[in-house]
Amino acid sequence: MRSTTRFVALGLAGILLAACGHKDKDAPLAFVPADTPYVVANLDVLDDSTRAALLAQADAQLPSQVAQLNAAADRMAAKDPDGARLMHALAAEFSGKTVEAFAQSAGLDLKGHSALYGLGLAPVMRVELSDPGAFEGFIGRLETAYGKKLDVANVDKQSYRKYAFAASGTELILATVGKQAVAALLPANVSPALLRQALGLDRPQKSLQDDGRLVALAKAKDYQKWLVGDLDLTRALPLALGGKDPLFSAILKAHAEAESAKTGEPVANQLQTSPSCVSEAGRIAARVPSMSFGYTRLDAKHQNARFDVSLADDISKAFADLKVELPGLGSPGTAPFDLSIALPVAQLRTFWMAQADAVVAKPFTCPALTDLNDGFAKLGPAMQKAAIPPFGDMLGLRIALDTLAPGQSSLPSFSGRIVLGSNNPVGLLAMGQMMVPALAKLKPVDNGAPLPLPKDMVNMIGQPAWLALSDKALALGVGPGEDAKLVETLKSATGDAGRMTRMHLSGAMYLQWLQLMEQKVDSLAAATAAISKSDEPSIDGVDSDDSATLAAANAARSKAQLAAMKSQAERVDSIDAEMHVDKDGMVITSETVLK
Numbered sequence: 001m002r003s004t005t006r007f008v009a010l011g012l013a014g015i016l017l018a019a020c021g022h023k024d025k026d027a028p029l030a031f032v033p034a035d036t037p038y039v040v041a042n043l044d045v046l047d048d049s050t051r052a053a054l055l056a057q058a059d060a061q062l063p064s065q066v067a068q069l070n071a072a073a074d075r076m077a078a079k080d081p082d083g084a085r086l087m088h089a090l091a092a093e094f095s096g097k098t099v100e101a102f103a104q105s106a107g108l109d110l111k112g113h114s115a116l117y118g119l120g121l122a123p124v125m126r127v128e129l130s131d132p133g134a135f136e137g138f139i140g141r142l143e144t145a146y147g148k149k150l151d152v153a154n155v156d157k158q159s160y161r162k163y164a165f166a167a168s169g170t171e172l173i174l175a176t177v178g179k180q181a182v183a184a185l186l187p188a189n190v191s192p193a194l195l196r197q198a199l200g201l202d203r204p205q206k207s208l209q210d211d212g213r214l215v216a217l218a219k220a221k222d223y224q225k226w227l228v229g230d231l232d233l234t235r236a237l238p239l240a241l242g243g244k245d246p247l248f249s250a251i252l253k254a255h256a257e258a259e260s261a262k263t264g265e266p267v268a269n270q271l272q273t274s275p276s277c278v279s280e281a282g283r284i285a286a287r288v289p290s291m292s293f294g295y296t297r298l299d300a301k302h303q304n305a306r307f308d309v310s311l312a313d314d315i316s317k318a319f320a321d322l323k324v325e326l327p328g329l330g331s332p333g334t335a336p337f338d339l340s341i342a343l344p345v346a347q348l349r350t351f352w353m354a355q356a357d358a359v360v361a362k363p364f365t366c367p368a369l370t371d372l373n374d375g376f377a378k379l380g381p382a383m384q385k386a387a388i389p390p391f392g393d394m395l396g397l398r399i400a401l402d403t404l405a406p407g408q409s410s411l412p413s414f415s416g417r418i419v420l421g422s423n424n425p426v427g428l429l430a431m432g433q434m435m436v437p438a439l440a441k442l443k444p445v446d447n448g449a450p451l452p453l454p455k456d457m458v459n460m461i462g463q464p465a466w467l468a469l470s471d472k473a474l475a476l477g478v479g480p481g482e483d484a485k486l487v488e489t490l491k492s493a494t495g496d497a498g499r500m501t502r503m504h505l506s507g508a509m510y511l512q513w514l515q516l517m518e519q520k521v522d523s524l525a526a527a528t529a530a531i532s533k534s535d536e537p538s539i540d541g542v543d544s545d546d547s548a549t550l551a552a553a554n555a556a557r558s559k560a561q562l563a564a565m566k567s568q569a570e571r572v573d574s575i576d577a578e579m580h581v582d583k584d585g586m587v588i589t590s591e592t593v594l595k
Contacts, residue, residue: 023209026178026179026180027113027209028041028113028114028115028126028127028128028180029041029043029113029115029207029208029209029214030203030207030209030210031115031124031126031200031203031204031207032115032117032204032207032208032209033117033119033204033205033206033207033208034204034206034207034208034210034211034213035206035235036117036118036119036208036232036235037118037120037121037231037232037233037235037236037239038117038118038229038230038231038232038236039115039116039117039118039208039214039229039230040115040116040117040227040228040229040230041113041114041115041116041117041208041214041227041228041229042113042114042115042225042226042227042228043214043215043218043225043226043228044225044226045111045112045113045226046111046226046298049299049300050298050299050300051110051111052300053299053300053301053594054298055098055099055100055110057568057571057594058099059098059099060564060567060568060571061564061565061568062094062097062098062099062564063560063561063563063564064560064561064563064564064565065094065564066091066094066095067557067560067561067564068557068561069087069090069091069094070087070088070091070557071554071557072087073085073087073088073091079167080165080167082146082163083163083165085145085146085147086142086146086163088145089141089142089145089146090142092145093105093106093138093141093142093145104130104134105134105137105138106134106135106138107129107130107131107132107133107134107135107136107137107138107181108127108129108130108135108181109127109128109129109130110130111130112127112128112129112130113128114126114127114128117208118236119184119194119197119198120194120239120245120246120247120248121236121239121240121245121247121248122184122185122186122187122194122198122245122246122247123184123185124182124183124184124198125181125182125183125184126180126181126182126200127180127181128179128180129176129179129180129181132176132178132179132181135176135181136176139161139174150162150163150174151163151164155192155195155196155199155201156196156201158175158177158199158201159175160173160174160175160182160199161173161174161175162174164188165188166188166254167254167258168250168251168254168255169187169188169250169251169253169254170185170186170187170188170247170250170251170254171185171186171187171188171190172184172185172186173186173195173198173199175199177199177200180200182198182199182200184198185247186198186246186247187246187247187249187250188250189250190246191246194246213230214228214230217230217292217294218294221292221294221306221308222296222306223292223293223294223295223296223306224294224295224296224297224298226295226298227294227295228292228293228294229292229293229294230290230291230292231290231291231292232289232290233284233285233288233289233290233291234282234285234286234289234290236285237281237282237284237285238277238278238281238282238285240281241273241277241278241280241281241366241368241369242273242277242278242281243271243273243277249271252270252271253267253271256270256271272367274365274366274367276364276365276366277366277367277368277369280364280365280366280369281366281369284369286312287311287312287315288309288310288311288312289310289311289312290309290310291307291308291309291310292307292308293305293306293307293308294306296589297591300594301593301594302591302592302593302594303591303592303594304589304590304591304592305589305590306587306588306589306590307587307588307589308584308585308586308587308588309585309586309587309588310584310585311581311584311585311586315351315585316581316582316583316584316585317583318347318350318351319347319351319498319500319581320497320498320581320582320583321497321498322344322347322497322498322581323494323495323496323497323499324342324344324395324396324421324494324495324499324500325395325421325472325494325495326340326342326395326396326397326398326419326421326472326473326494326495327398327419327421327470327472327473327475327489327490327491327492327493327494328340328398328400328419328489328492328493328494328502329342329396329398329421329493329494329495329499329502330492330493330494330495330496330499331492331493331502332502332504332576333400333502333503333504333576334400334504335400335401335402335416335417335504336401336402336403336404336504336505336506336508336509337399337400337401337404337416337504337505337506337509338398338399338400338401338502338503338504338505339398339399339400339501339502339503339504340396340397340398340495340501340502340503341396341397341398341500341501342395342396342495342499342500342501343394343395343396343397343421344394344395344396345386345387345391345392345393345394345395346387346392346393346423348386349383349386349387349392352379352383353379353380353383353384355376355379356376356377356379356380356383357380359372359373359376359377360373360376360377360380389424389427390422390424390427390428390430390431393422393423393424393427393428394420394421394422395421395422395423395472395473396421396495397418397419397420397421398417398418398419398421398489399416399417399418399419400416400417400418400419400489401414401415401416401509402414402415402416402479402482403415403416403479404509404512404513404516405512406516406519412516413462413463414478414479415463415478415479415480415481415482416477416478416479416482417475417476417477417478417482417485417486417489418475418476418478419473419474419475419476419489419490420473420474420475421472421473422472422473422474423472425469425470425471425472425473425474426469428474429442429444429467429469429474432474436457438453438454438456438457439453439454439457439467441454442454442467444467444468444469445469446469446470446471447469447470447471447487447490448468448469449468449487450466450467450468450475450477450483450486450487451466451467451468452464452465452466452483453465453466453467461478463478463479463480464478464479464480464482464483465477465478465479465482466482466483466486468486468487468490469490470490470491472494473490475489475490477489498580498581498582499578499580500579500580500581500586501577501578501579502576502577502578503575503576503577503578504574504575504576505574505575505576506573506574507569507570507571507572507573507574507575507595510569510572510575511566511569511570511572514562514565514566514569515566517562518559518562518563518566521555521558521559521562522559570595571594571595572592572593572594572595573593573594573595574591574592574593575590575591575592575593576590576591577589577590577591
């Protein structure tokens with residue numbers, strides 16, 4: 001019997017050792033503390049075909065992102081010229097390259113693991129490298145473009161580069177540690193312990209890899225292992241408000257010193273923290289304890305994602321079983337753009353009044369939170385007013401657009417339907433008739449045939465329009481043929497339990513939106529050119545030519561960004577999204593189908 005027991009024990013030990021052996025002790029997650037307030041990481045790597053498809057999409061987005069990076073650098077230039085040059089240098093590394101070409105030149109392993117996480121609130125990024133030497137070359141090119149070398153320091157023979165952001169009291173550190181690149185934003189006066197942990201010289205007592213939190217989260221929420229993110233507000237908010245987080249304290253001190261130089265207010269006075277801040281931060285976090293996200297499907301044709309917000313039990317219970325009788329909320333949209341939003345004013349009023357009463361009964365005393373007292377004090381009376389009919393009877397709104405095109409005025413022309421859900425649609429119509437007397441001639445009946453709007457209103461709209469009524473909604477159809485769709489629209493399925501929002505967007509409609517935005521940018525550019533040719537005097541000390549040049553540059557960047565977005569939109573077949581509340585909280589899902 002004893003030999004059998006020893007045999008079983010040895011067998012179990014062997015299994016456990018084998019399981020432990022599969023864990024890479026130098027994987028990025030092995031450096032992440034189990035109690036980190038936030039983390040985004042991949043638990044597995046993509047297959048080759050999916051990676052290739054995502055890289056193609058990333059390449060389409062890259063010009064827009066480079067333009068945004070350069071724009072951010074331009075805005076920074078006046079206050080931090082060195083930082084602006086560094087950002088321009090980074091943008092130049094991406095310019096004219098594919099993502100894969102950039103990764104290869106920088107030594108980044110696209111088939112490796114990475115993690116972005118917090119040491120307290122200080123962000124640390126660890127990325128596996130395919131070629132550490134190439135990464136060092138990338139840093140060298142940044143320094144050349146920047147115009148000077150970054151400061152170099154050493155800890156236990158581990159070298160790292162650093163750049164100080166004086167205005168914020170922080171510093172960026174960059175290092176090659178083994179076959180990983182490490183980047184972190186730390187306090188300028190970083191402690192040796194925090195620096196060593198950021199570089200990975202000291203390991204956490206318990207890592208996120210040991211803890212298994214992300215693996216369990218992915219399984220519970222059906223996230224695929226390619227990307228999982230988690231924000232623990234029960235940890236993050238007390239750190240932010242408690243005054244003890246090193247990074248946050250450094251930023252606040254730098255701000256206080258700048259304010260003191262302007263106003264004379266002592267720095268110490270500005271940095272005083274009430275003992276109540278930590279507990280009151282926990283009080284807020286208890287209402288929304290955490291947020292997480294991940295992909296639920298990812299392949300060459302599909303990009304499905306899910307975003308979860310955990311909520312306190314009383315919040316979830318207030319909406320998880322609520323069925324909002326808004327036509328269209330209970331079924332997928334069919335129009336090129338179809339958006340249904342639940343706005344059950346009666347239930348929202350009850351919920352928000354309870355929140356306002358709770359804050360009035362126990363106001364916040366932490367200085368950073370006292371503004372919430374005034375906000376909630378005003379919320380109570382506002383919710384009382386929301387009970388006034390017909391607003392108090394509102395259930396929601398649905399907008400279904402069949403067409404969208406440039407109009408002769410500044411507004412685009414469209415055809416489609418607008419549905420106002422209400423427990424009293426007759427009262428809603430009566431208010432509309434009071435505001436627009438021409439509507440008084442219309443006498444729609446419940447589930448009756450749509451009635452055409454009066455001729456003078458049609459002339460104002462510029463196309464035919466109809467009104468229809470049901471027991472739970474008032475609907476307006478605008479454009480040829482929309483009258484035939486109104487009856488079916490009003491009979492669409494209403495919301496199921498917990499459903500709050502649905503949206504459908506076709507790729508063609510998405511592209512049309514971007515084209516309209518591009519036309520707006522062109523109009524702005526034309527107006528800017530006209531200003532630059534005028535003889536108008538300077539305004540507020542800024543020469544009109546300089547203002548026009550700046551506006552033209554902004555318009556050019558916007559147009560470049562829109563061109564990149566259009567390139568991406570041309571690959572989209574459809575985008576669907578929905579939001580609902582269940583017993584655990586709020587869930588937002590999206591499904592993108594590519595051509």
